[in-house]
Amino acid sequence: MTIKNTMLKITTVVAVVFSFVACEDDFETIGSGVIGEPGFNTGLYEDAEISAINNDLAPVQTNNLPLNLLGVYTDPVFGSQKASIVTQLSMAQTNPSFGNQPELDSVVLTIPYFSHVLETLQTGETVYKLDSVYGNSAIKLSILESNYFLNNYDPSTDFEQAQKYYSNLTPQIESNLTGNVLYQNDNFRPSPAELIEINPGATANRDTLRLAPRMRLKLSVDFFKSKIIDMEGAPELASQANFRNYFRSLYFKAEQIGNKGSMMLLNLAEVDAGIILYYRSKIVDATDSDGDGDTTDLVDVNKSFKLNFGPTKVTTFDQESPQFTEGNLYLKGGEGSMAIIDLFSGADTDGDGVSDELEFLRDSEWLINEANLTFYVNRNFMTGLDEPERIYLYDLDNSAILADYVLDDPGQLNSLTSTSNENHLVPLKRDESGKGISYKVNITDHINNVLNNEETNVRLGLVVTQNVNIVGNSAVLQTEGANVQKIPAGSVITPQATVLYGPNAEDADKRLKLKIYYTEPKN
Incomplete structure (x- = not known):
């Protein structure tokens, strides 16, 4: 019995109908054909303010899982x-x-x-x-x-x-x-x-x-x-x-x-x-x-x-809790830990609930060609850790997949295989010796919705996952101070773990950054 075949049977397919509405300037906002054409400038914005915190999970719901873990797993970090x-x-x-x-x-x-x-x-x-x-x-x-x-x-x-x-x-x-x-x-x-x-x-x-x-x-x-x-x-x-x-x-x-x-x-x-x-x-x-x-x-x-x-x-x-260190994001499956990420988290001087940075970006009316987050693995912590092949980013406030999850291939639903969503949730990049370097998460549609369609800038949850096709959720026991309602069930059925550099890491080259590639009309 292979785990891939089992996942094909237990994955639930959610059909979603999308309608694309051209903006009033009559050009597409994603993958635009106007890139590099006369009358337009292209640019890269990578100065977005990001905050990220670690969350040691409260007990999680486990009677709704497609698979079950049994045994003891030990690593030097968690x-x-x-x-x-x-x-x-x-x-x-x-x-x-x-x-x-x-x-x-x-x-x-x-x-x-x-x-x-x-x-x-x-x-x-x-x-x-x-x-x-x-x-x-x-x-x-x-x-x-x-x-x-x-x-x-x-x-x-x-x-x-x-x-x-x-x-x-x-x-x-x-x-x-x-x-x-x-x-x-x-x-x-x-x-x-x-x-x-x-x-x-x-x-x-x-x-x-x-x-x-x-x-x-x-x-x-x-x-x-x-x-x-x-x-x-x-x-x-x-x-x-x-x-x-x-x-x-x-x-x-x-x-x-x-x-x-x-x-x-x-x-x-x-x-x-x-x-x-x-x-x-x-x-x-x-x-x-x-x-x-x-x-x-x-x-x-x-x-x-x-x-x-x-x-x-x-x-x-029965899970021991890690000692979180400043500047790192700790991800662990089971009743483990996750990261909570806020994009455009800077000052809100007018008190309207939207950061000054986000208001500026919305006013810029950029064409979003690509937006991505790159999470670098902190190899100082990886000795003895079984590195997960995939991580999973989701809408934490609504316990939902991001728009990019469904649009893994342009205009198509993701395929039912354990290797699906490799454009949105890029598998772990490894060096020649097999050691993990980084994970890349493409969120072009999500950023376009936040900037140009003025959708709510929700908190994002980041977890490890056993399989990216398992999009159902498990409830988190609501104890005092709990700030997470649900986590993806795929993260509950793996003991794997990783430590990633956060946005405030000492190593500036490996800090978590949001990169937005855009096009705008010339003045």
């Missing part, structure tokens, strides 16, 4: 980040019948990893590389039963609105643990090895399956025998609602070993993900399958029963 998961379980079939004299053989939890093929050997073995696994050290992994009940709808709204669960849920979950430990491994690490599995048939027939890498854990047989198999015919298994009240939640608990660890991005909704109970029951051997000449005796048949994860799944974070 410290340790621990991600655990609590999830509902759903029966593949309600009111199940397990047959005559069922005997539970094994219980297997499976979650495929994101991976891609490196090569296929002559022996037939496929060599894989894991994607979206950060770090390579072992963690302690436990699978526990919790009696914490996950609501689909918020009881405080008379169950009219969907329930929001935040990343600070760990104390509530752990205070409701039942004491049932279904699995525990003090030295767990994700393996890229191909999995060879013998799939039991209904009778003696067995199929050999070669599977891409996946988490495959054997859970407690005794627990599931008493919890599921022995409850056949009971009201607890009669409906999904009854079952979720009976078996309230499963808790994937990640703990750190030493000072390192590893973290995985998982899709618990993937078709092969879930818990399968493998059992045998007896049926009358009407076809004499065992060849003993008796068609009235009982023989064993192999069967299985599946439990799916969800629908409600919550990631919890």
Whole structure:
């Protein structure tokens, strides 16, 4: 399972209709054909006043995510980040019948990893590389039963609105643990090895399956025998609602070993993900399958029963806070940190809510050919950091994408691939050794709207992102002094981080600047 294919399935496409209105001077304001023609001057404005602050995020909503992080990730700048998961379980079939004299053989939890093929050997073995696994050290992994009940709808709204669960849920979950430990491994690490599995048939027939890498854990047989198999015919298994009240939640608990660890991005909704109970029951051997000449005796048949994860799944974070230093912007995924940027943030002498600089620029009536922000990586902080390939700039006040996001290619919606929006959100520029140099964000349409269409000069939010196609938002818990309502969900599902030079950095050549390339008529 590749992460690219999964992103194609989970990305939501928002169709937006744009109308372009020519200005009263009858020339285009973006990409104008009048650049360099007689009667016009071209210029570069790069003196815009910019303010930028770091924001250490409050707990973030995590029950609306397409994917979930699990594990421990540590870096020297942001410290340790621990991600655990609590999830509902759903029966593949309600009111199940397990047959005559069922005997539970094994219980297997499976979650495929994101991976891609490196090569296929002559022996037939496929060599894989894991994607979206950060770090390579072992963690302690436990699978526990919790009696914490996950609501689909918020009881405080008379169950009219969907329930929001935040990343600070760990104390509530752990205070409701039942004491049932279904699995525990003090030295767990994700393996890229191909999995060879013998799939039991209904009778003696067995199929050999070669599977891409996946988490495959054997859970407690005794627990599931008493919890599921022995409850056949009971009201607890009669409906999904009854079952979720009976078996309230499963808790994937990640703990750190030493000072390192590893973290995985998982899709618990993937078709092969879930818990399968493998059992045998007896049926009358009407076809004499065992060849003993008796068609009235009982023989064993192999069967299985599946439990799916969800629908409600919550990631919890335990994140250390970095020490912010002056002049730098700290970006960290999960319940991490982001930057809040104000363009044209200078003095407002007339008190009308618009800076003097912005009023001057609006009065200039420039044709905006290009506008961009370049964020330089502060390599003094990057030792030990897994650098994100993309960052994401958005309208923080309205929790919305910028106009340039949709118009990635002139007049076209962005394509549905993980490499889309490379004109607006340019991937990390690297040097010959692979070290990050800078990110460039083109905001030509946004600046044109602010300068020439007098749209509100909104605050901009800057985050790292796992995938630029994930444009949905996660709410931020509104604590006292919170100045962020929502953050992009794509930033919640990555532990990656970076440190960028801000507009007040000591190194003047690497300070954050807004560059506006413009054309204006000659006087």
